[in-house]
Amino acid sequence: MTLRRTGALCAALALTTVAGCVGPPASEWKDKGDDVVCPVKPADAQGKVRIGYLGGPATDLYTQATGLAEACLPHADVEWTRYPTGQDIVQGFAAGSVDLAALGSTPTTKALSAPLDLDVSVVQANSVIGTTEALVAKNADDIKDLKGGRIAVPFSSTAHYSLLNALIDAGIDPSRDVEVTNISPDKLPAAWKSDRIDAAYVWDPTLQELKDGTGGSTPGTVLTDSEQQAARGHATYNVTLASNPWIDAHAELLRTWLDLEAWVVDGSAGSADSDGPNDFVSVNATASGMDEAAAELQVNGQQFISATDQVSYLDDVAAALRSTADFLVEQGDIPTAKRDYSDVVRTDLWEGEQ
Numbered sequence: 001m002t003l004r005r006t007g008a009l010c011a012a013l014a015l016t017t018v019a020g021c022v023g024p025p026a027s028e029w030k031d032k033g034d035d036v037v038c039p040v041k042p043a044d045a046q047g048k049v050r051i052g053y054l055g056g057p058a059t060d061l062y063t064q065a066t067g068l069a070e071a072c073l074p075h076a077d078v079e080w081t082r083y084p085t086g087q088d089i090v091q092g093f094a095a096g097s098v099d100l101a102a103l104g105s106t107p108t109t110k111a112l113s114a115p116l117d118l119d120v121s122v123v124q125a126n127s128v129i130g131t132t133e134a135l136v137a138k139n140a141d142d143i144k145d146l147k148g149g150r151i152a153v154p155f156s157s158t159a160h161y162s163l164l165n166a167l168i169d170a171g172i173d174p175s176r177d178v179e180v181t182n183i184s185p186d187k188l189p190a191a192w193k194s195d196r197i198d199a200a201y202v203w204d205p206t207l208q209e210l211k212d213g214t215g216g217s218t219p220g221t222v223l224t225d226s227e228q229q230a231a232r233g234h235a236t237y238n239v240t241l242a243s244n245p246w247i248d249a250h251a252e253l254l255r256t257w258l259d260l261e262a263w264v265v266d267g268s269a270g271s272a273d274s275d276g277p278n279d280f281v282s283v284n285a286t287a288s289g290m291d292e293a294a295a296e297l298q299v300n301g302q303q304f305i306s307a308t309d310q311v312s313y314l315d316d317v318a319a320a321l322r323s324t325a326d327f328l329v330e331q332g333d334i335p336t337a338k339r340d341y342s343d344v345v346r347t348d349l350w351e352g353e354q
């Protein structure tokens with residue numbers, strides 16, 4: 001079995017409207033071969049699945065790095081593409097280049113709302129975002145100290161949503177009192193080191209670089225994080241989004257993928273009697289380019305959601321999508337919000353797991 005990886009697909013993406021594909025060339029990926037054993041019932045179905053991923057410690061990165069997706073979908077053509085942000089993944093869906101991907105609830109909201117109204121559904125609630133996303137500053141001890149400063153954040157991301165809410169709650173008008181600039185995670189360390197910005201709201205592994213002051217730059221001080229923002233009523237999630245035409249044509253492939261992701265979560269939750277993997281942190285560390293301690297911080301900084309909890313959390317996700325959409329309307333990012341987002345959240349895929 002030959003694994004098809006990012007490099008070839010990045011070349012194809014150069015011909016589309018999607019920009020920012022990152023990750024090592026295909027030659028750098030180790031071929032896992034036929035010795036990988038699928039821990040769930042493998043799919044018999046044929047087909048193709050193009051998976052987008054962000055490259056930080058997560059369940060999809062684990063399945064990508066270990067070759068488990070290919071082992072569990074042995075008759076399918078599996079292609080992986082790494083994107084710098086969730087908004088880039090949304091562009092991939094819009095361009096017809098992605099079938100399945102994990103991303104944040106804010107870009108998901110934009111994908112499901114006008115003017116995009118993409119033909120996609122939320123098929124899994126992956127995690128509740130916590131301390132793995134945070135606002136860090138160079139010379140500030142309080143959010144109010146950022147008034148008059150320049151703050152970087154990847155636009156249309158969960159971090160962007162959390163940042164704007166944090167500023168508003170602190171009495172800072174994001175459109176007048178500060179300059180909020182759009183910088184992707186891969187470019188943030190250079191901007192931080194060059195003194196072009198005073199603060200940034202971003203996720204790991206970039207967050208850890210800013211906190212540590214990698215490369216001789218100023219170490220960042222955490223002013224708030226997404227766990228604190230969730231406690232203030234601004235919860236954000238990582239979810240899996242899938243193309244509806246692909247779901248309709250490849251139901252068995254999707255079911256096997258979801259079963260595999262549930263198996264990974266079972267192990268990452270740290271249960272002593274878990275059937276899931278016990279190398280979740282170490283594999284994610286290697287695959288993301290982080291040291292193991294930093295990867296463990298990111299894993300612990302989000303609450304992974306098990307199969308048995310999917311229905312209740314997907315209901316929460318639907319409510320969060322509506323709340324996020326209302327906020328985005330207020331900010332002028334989208335023209336209108338749907339009355340109800342539950343019709344694009346597939347709780348039916350998990351009802352037998354309760």
